[in-house]
Amino acid sequence: MDEKKLIAEVIKGNKRAAKIFYQKYAPALFLLIKGKIDKREDAEEILQDTFLSIFDSLSFFDFRSSILTWAKSITLHEVADFYRKRKIKSLIFSHLPFLEKLASQALGPEMSFQQKEVKEEIEKVFARLSEGYREILRLKYIEGLSMAKIANLRQISVKAVESRLSRARLAFQKEWQKTEKSPISVSSASFLSKKVI
Numbered sequence: 001m002d003e004k005k006l007i008a009e010v011i012k013g014n015k016r017a018a019k020i021f022y023q024k025y026a027p028a029l030f031l032l033i034k035g036k037i038d039k040r041e042d043a044e045e046i047l048q049d050t051f052l053s054i055f056d057s058l059s060f061f062d063f064r065s066s067i068l069t070w071a072k073s074i075t076l077h078e079v080a081d082f083y084r085k086r087k088i089k090s091l092i093f094s095h096l097p098f099l100e101k102l103a104s105q106a107l108g109p110e111m112s113f114q115q116k117e118v119k120e121e122i123e124k125v126f127a128r129l130s131e132g133y134r135e136i137l138r139l140k141y142i143e144g145l146s147m148a149k150i151a152n153l154r155q156i157s158v159k160a161v162e163s164r165l166s167r168a169r170l171a172f173q174k175e176w177q178k179t180e181k182s183p184i185s186v187s188s189a190s191f192l193s194k195k196v197i
Contacts, residue, residue, distance in 0.1 A: 125175045133168035
């Protein structure tokens, strides 16, 4: 199947053609990504995002360049987007890393937000918690202590630490739900009620 016919079939939604297209161009694009990204899992994720973008844009391809050259430009855009998102997450959550999952969800393509506003809202919610809840969240997620270390430091059992942490996450979630102007949806905070060790 020649290139133009292959592209036409992919645009039509032919799954077999899409698979052939992927197999034909993925190795070169993955090599390009790996030259710029250290972690293999990040590179694989970017490759998937790249192909989603390629398939979404394929009907606009005008054959003024080779398909590989065009696909490489999309790949480089996805790599740049990856670094942009990582930088924003780093800036927002440098003092509140336990909320990284919120950042990941907020940085999805379907949501836009202002990083300063998000950080301020999170800090306000955090400040409304009791000192005990703030302390347990700080020890676990900001200082990165294990359950055992927190238990030893506070001279309580690991089970008690788990219980307090669970209640603190739930308290954070409840306070977050009261934040009407939150730039992140309420459902994005639901992970805080789950057990995280």
